[in-house]
Amino acid sequence: MQRIGVLTSGGDAPGMNATLRAVVKAGTYHNLEVLGIEAGYIGLLEKRYRKLEILDVEEIVSYGGTIIKTGRTKEFQSETGFKKALANIKNLELDGLVVIGGNGSMKGAQKLVDAGVKVIGVPGTIDNDITGTDYAIGFDTACNIVTETVDRILDTATSLVGDTPRVFVIEVMGRHSGEIAMNSTLAGSVDGLLIPELEIDYDEVADNLKRKFEIGKNYGIILMAEGVGKVDDISRELEMRLGYKIRETLLGHQQRGGRPTFFDRVLASKLGAEAVNQLVKGENAKMVGIKNNKVEVTDLKVVNNSDKEFNDKDYKLNRILCY
Numbered sequence: 001m002q003r004i005g006v007l008t009s010g011g012d013a014p015g016m017n018a019t020l021r022a023v024v025k026a027g028t029y030h031n032l033e034v035l036g037i038e039a040g041y042i043g044l045l046e047k048r049y050r051k052l053e054i055l056d057v058e059e060i061v062s063y064g065g066t067i068i069k070t071g072r073t074k075e076f077q078s079e080t081g082f083k084k085a086l087a088n089i090k091n092l093e094l095d096g097l098v099v100i101g102g103n104g105s106m107k108g109a110q111k112l113v114d115a116g117v118k119v120i121g122v123p124g125t126i127d128n129d130i131t132g133t134d135y136a137i138g139f140d141t142a143c144n145i146v147t148e149t150v151d152r153i154l155d156t157a158t159s160l161v162g163d164t165p166r167v168f169v170i171e172v173m174g175r176h177s178g179e180i181a182m183n184s185t186l187a188g189s190v191d192g193l194l195i196p197e198l199e200i201d202y203d204e205v206a207d208n209l210k211r212k213f214e215i216g217k218n219y220g221i222i223l224m225a226e227g228v229g230k231v232d233d234i235s236r237e238l239e240m241r242l243g244y245k246i247r248e249t250l251l252g253h254q255q256r257g258g259r260p261t262f263f264d265r266v267l268a269s270k271l272g273a274e275a276v277n278q279l280v281k282g283e284n285a286k287m288v289g290i291k292n293n294k295v296e297v298t299d300l301k302v303v304n305n306s307d308k309e310f311n312d313k314d315y316k317l318n319r320i321l322c323y
């Protein structure tokens with residue numbers, strides 16, 4: 001094995017750069033040339049790449065985003081596009097490829113494996129909706145941003161007294177997954193949680209708030225994942241039940257930016273280096289991850305054929321904490 005490629009794909013996640021640092025450092029340690037394929041699978045289609053050496057990654061462990069850019073492309077999923085990508089991999093003489101990304105990226109990785117490319121995946125997505133790992137790179141940073149937002153809103157919520165209780169609804173990311181909302185509810189002072197995995201019960205959320213107002217609380221904070229609907233629609237439903245105005249926050253892409261946390265940096269360093277180790281050992285078609293605080297590998301097929309298990313225990317705990 002002489003030359004490997006690395007790409008970041010799908011939604012950028014804080015810690016992707018830290019992963020790149022580990023891949024390049026581990027690759028160099030094993031005397032491998034490392035090519036950074038730019039903008040995810042777009043770089044494979046357009047043969048956009050650059051050689052990554054020690055000095056390219058020396059300082060990036062603390063940077064958000066990804067220095068080789070990430071990308072989403074439908075063309076890679078088409079037959080002609082995929083053939084083009086394969087031809088470029090051959091042309092670049094890549095002996096292996098590290099794919100850093102979320103669910104979609106791992107599906108793309110599997111397709112490459114099926115076509116004879118040696119690929120190791122690394123889970124990088126703030127959504128944390130991927131099997132084979134307890135945590136995906138970027139999730140912890142995103143949850144910290146949400147938690148800080150909840151804390152900030154709590155400051156104003158507890159300070160300004162009005163004629164009616166003040167209720168705040170915060171929309172966080174997660175089209176198909178309530179992981180960010182659920183875990184940030186465990187970490188913050190939240191009174192209600194709405195996630196796409198479960199049907200919304202507006203009455204229950206409103207009744208819980210009313211009960212809390214009756215015992216003396218004069219504000220409420222609700223966290224909702226984007227997958228349940230638009231923050232204004234959710235707020236209108238709650239306004240109808242409560243009878244007064246609701247304040248809305250749409251946190252958006254702030255959740256994907258900024259310096260990665262200590263946790264994400266350590267995770268990224270471990271998983272990036274392990275991905276290279278796996279290639280050096282001759283392994284293929286695996287995703288590296290962290291399970292019970294240990295680095296482990298899972299077959300890409302298993303990752304791609306199973307949905308992340310819903311954490312019912314955490315959800316039940318959230319209900320107790322919101323009560």
Ligand SMILES: Nc1ncnc2c1ncn2[C@@H]1O[C@H](COP(=O)(O)OP(=O)(O)O)[C@@H](O)[C@H]1O
Binds near residue numbers: 011076
């Ligand atoms: N079923 C698939 N087969 C092949 N490639 C895929 C598939 N699904 C997604 N991809 C590729 O992976 C890219 C990233 O996927 P996406 O779902 O946007 O992000 P993420 O990897 O973060 O979930 C897509 O733009 C596409 O090029």
Ligand SMILES: O=P(O)(O)OC[C@H]1O[C@](O)(COP(=O)(O)O)[C@@H](O)[C@@H]1O
Binds near residue numbers: 010102174226
């Ligand atoms: O930046 P975009 O293209 O609007 O995508 C937004 C989506 O990307 C995410 O931030 C991350 O998703 P992936 O990591 O699966 O790509 C989602 O939470 C969000 O729904």
